[in-house]
Amino acid sequence: MNHPGxxxxxxxxxxxxxxxxxxxxxxxxxxxxxxxxxxTRKPWPLYRTLIWIAGCFxxxxxxxGPIAEKAHTDFAFHMVGHLLLGMLAPLLMAxxxxxxxxxRTLPVPMAKGVSQLLRSKIPQVTADPIVASLLNIGxxxxxxxxxxxxxxxxxxxxxxxxxxxxxxxxxxxxxxxxYIDPVSHRKPFLYRAIVLVIALxxxxxxxxxxxxxxxVGVAPEQAQTGAMLMYYGGDAIxxxxxxxxxxxxxxxxxxxxxxxxxxxxxxxxxx
Amino acid sequence: MPKQMKQELRHLYLKRNLxxxxxxxxxxxxxxxxxxxHQLLQWHHFYDKSTRTIGIISDGIFxxxxxxxxxxxxxxxxxxxxxxxxxxxxxxGGILLGSGAFQLYDGTIQHKWMRIHQIRYVENVYIYxxxxxxxxILLVICGAVLVYRTGQRRQP
Numbered sequence: 001m002n003h004p005g006x007x008x009x010x011x012x013x014x015x016x017x018x019x020x021x022x023x024x025x026x027x028x029x030x031x032x033x034x035x036x037x038x039x040t041r042k043p044w045p046l047y048r049t050l051i052w053i054a055g056c057f058x059x060x061x062x063x064x065g066p067i068a069e070k071a072h073t074d075f076a077f078h079m080v081g082h083l084l085l086g087m088l089a090p091l092l093m094a095x096x097x098x099x100x101x102x103x104r105t106l107p108v109p110m111a112k113g114v115s116q117l118l119r120s121k122i123p124q125v126t127a128d129p130i131v132a133s134l135l136n137i138g139x140x141x142x143x144x145x146x147x148x149x150x151x152x153x154x155x156x157x158x159x160x161x162x163x164x165x166x167x168x169x170x171x172x173x174x175x176x177x178x179y180i181d182p183v184s185h186r187k188p189f190l191y192r193a194i195v196l197v198i199a200l201x202x203x204x205x206x207x208x209x210x211x212x213x214x215x216v217g218v219a220p221e222q223a224q225t226g227a228m229l230m231y232y233g234g235d236a237i238x239x240x241x242x243x244x245x246x247x248x249x250x251x252x253x254x255x256x257x258x259x260x261x262x263x264x265x266x267x268x269x270x271x
Numbered sequence: 272m273p274k275q276m277k278q279e280l281r282h283l284y285l286k287r288n289l290x291x292x293x294x295x296x297x298x299x300x301x302x303x304x305x306x307x308x309h310q311l312l313q314w315h316h317f318y319d320k321s322t323r324t325i326g327i328i329s330d331g332i333f334x335x336x337x338x339x340x341x342x343x344x345x346x347x348x349x350x351x352x353x354x355x356x357x358x359x360x361x362x363x364g365g366i367l368l369g370s371g372a373f374q375l376y377d378g379t380i381q382h383k384w385m386r387i388h389q390i391r392y393v394e395n396v397y398i399y400x401x402x403x404x405x406x407x408i409l410l411v412i413c414g415a416v417l418v419y420r421t422g423q424r425r426q427p
Contacts, residue, residue: 193339193343196339197332197335197336197339198332198335200335200338200339201328201331201332201334201335201336202331204330204331204334204335205327205328205330205331208327208330208331209327235338238335238338239338239342242338242339242342242343243342246342246343246345246346247346249343249346250346250349250350253350254353257350257353257354260283260354261354261355264276264279264280
């Protein structure tokens with residue numbers, strides 16, 4: 001899994017650079033949008049800005065720097081990278097509501113274009129919980145149970161594509177389950193809950209599978225450490241996701257709770 | 272709040288009280304099993320004798336469901352509280368029913384039918400099995416009695 005040779009070194013350097021750029025760009029654009037938002041006297045919540053920065057940083061840690069370097073040779077570090085890039089960064093960045101910020105920062109005609117784009121067919125299909133789960137968890141199964149994992153470490157371009165996919169699929173999955181930004185076709189809570197449980201189970205099962213069946217080219221001890229990281233680390237981030245999911249349900253049901261309580265009291269008073 | 276109104280509100284949310292209890296019950300049982308027997312005592316692990324893929328799959332789904340159940344059950348409780356419709360007795364019945372049913376499933380299907388793992392690797396493991404399943408049945412019976420009794424509509 002080492003990558004010797006000068007030409008090869010250069011390719012790896014570009015793969016890393018290509019992977020870093022989107023997140024640096026996302027960081028800069030968001031901050032610029034927030035500043036613009038302030039100038040037009042529409043302040044943007046500070047906590048959203050902070051979690052966006054934290055999300056970009058988590059993704060950055062996974063694609064460049066010491067963790068990314070060690071991920072080439074050590075499966076446990078690869079798994080830390082996976083948790084950061086595929087789970088934590090998407091969750092944090094989704095919570096920062098980038099689309100809402102974008103739409104209100106852009107001039108009206110452009111903002112309309114963006115929201116039209118979001119209402120088109122492709123984002124609607126990929127944001128369906130089942131499709132998003134398949135893209136996310138299904139792709140992970142493909143990566144770790146076939147020789148794709150070994151291939152990825154031999155070809156810089158494949159490495160780049162897979163890492164971008166891991167992030168985008170993780171983001172899609174997150175926004176298909178919890179609604180922070182505007183969503184055109186909302187799915188009921190129960191539907192999302194069932195798919196969420198099955199998807200989380202798929203992640204847990206895969207981590208146990210890796211524990212017992214190391215991916216091609218990975219030493220058993222490394223696979224075990226990595227699998228345990230994936231299992232327990234996944235649980236920790238899943239807990240955050242579940243908490244936000246249930247909290248949104250709780251908030252949504254608040255209105256009906258208050259209404260029904262009022263109704264009860266009124267009917268009592270009228271008798 | 273007048274007593275009669277309290278009764279009415281409770282009866283309005285009979286189902287929600289039961290579900291909240293069952294979800295929290297499954298969460299508690301799954302949590303206690305993992306912490307006590309897997310991690311602290313290390314009597315058994317999920318992987319022990321499994322060569323069957325179905326074993327891992329059932330564990331995965333159950334773990335994910337237990338994780339979801341713990342969180343969502345507590346949110347349901349918060350919701351009932353705000354609706355002033357929480358009924359402690361029925362909720363407790365749900366907890367006993369949920370945790371007992373989980374333990375019974377674990378003790379019969381996972382331990383004996385699929386043989387994913389045993390409670391402990393000793394001779395005469397059947398003593399453990401009897402204790403395990405007897406406790407489960409006891410929990411289920413107590414839970415069922417509470418749920419049945421709180422489900423009866425009392426005539427005013």
